[in-house]
């Protein structure tokens with residue numbers, strides 16, 4: 650407005666002294682972090698197994714985001730004091746994404762449906778965002794009743810005849826014949842003419858952890874110099890020592906193989 654103060658100038662037109670322009674205040678560009686997706690390796694998992702998953706953090710805003718933390722938790726929204734795991738998210742440009750992996754131990758979860766929550770910038774709200782209310786995403790998964798492992802010796806391979814005093818070499822296959830959880834490491838033992846037990850055995854092999862259907866071939870040998878001429882039986886027993894693997898069936902762990910010791914001179 651011209652001559653706005655005290656009308657110091659008498660004018661022919663006092664009504665045309667004002668002009669205006671309009672302008673719009675726009676929001677400053679801001680980041681907007683979101684969890685774009687969560688991908689579990691399976692939506693149904695046996696209790697005791699590990700659930701692997703991946704998730705992707707995206708900056709869907711109009712300004713870059715500084716580095717921050719994403720977190721996850723089962724059956725509870727994620728915040729600074731509620732999380733089971735976390736990953737550091739790099740600084741992300743507009744439209745930038747970063748994918749992470751995580752694991753959930755299901756051994757402490759009840760059988761039934763559960764929810765995996767993931768949140769972007771969950772810890773201490775490091776990034777000021779245009780929308781702080783869209784940082785969480787969740788997926789459901791099902792925990793099924795556990796099926797224990799079941800170890801068995803599924804075959805024994807050796808010569809059926811050995812001369813007294815010679816070494817009988819043999820191999821055998823230990824298999825987790827269960828359709829469920831993996832078996833941890835254990836020991837297989839063997840003995841001649843009787844089943845081995847924890848304190849009576851001729852020898853042993855360590856068995857690796859075996860997932861359902863997994864096998865391991867082991868080999869060993871027997872000195873026959875103290876065996877009588879005639880028929881003998883090799884007993885091989887999986888998990889013979891300290892019952893290290895709790896199995897669905899503990900009574901199928903022994904397999905036998907019959908062989909003949911012959912006189913050296915026949």
Ligand SMILES: [Ca+2]
Nearest residue numbers: 681682778780
């Ligand atoms: Ca956000």
Ligand SMILES: [Ca+2]
Nearest residue numbers: 770774776778
């Ligand atoms: Ca934030």
Ligand SMILES: [Ca+2]
Nearest residue numbers: 799800896898
């Ligand atoms: Ca068994």
Ligand SMILES: [Ca+2]
Nearest residue numbers: 888892894896
């Ligand atoms: Ca066992």
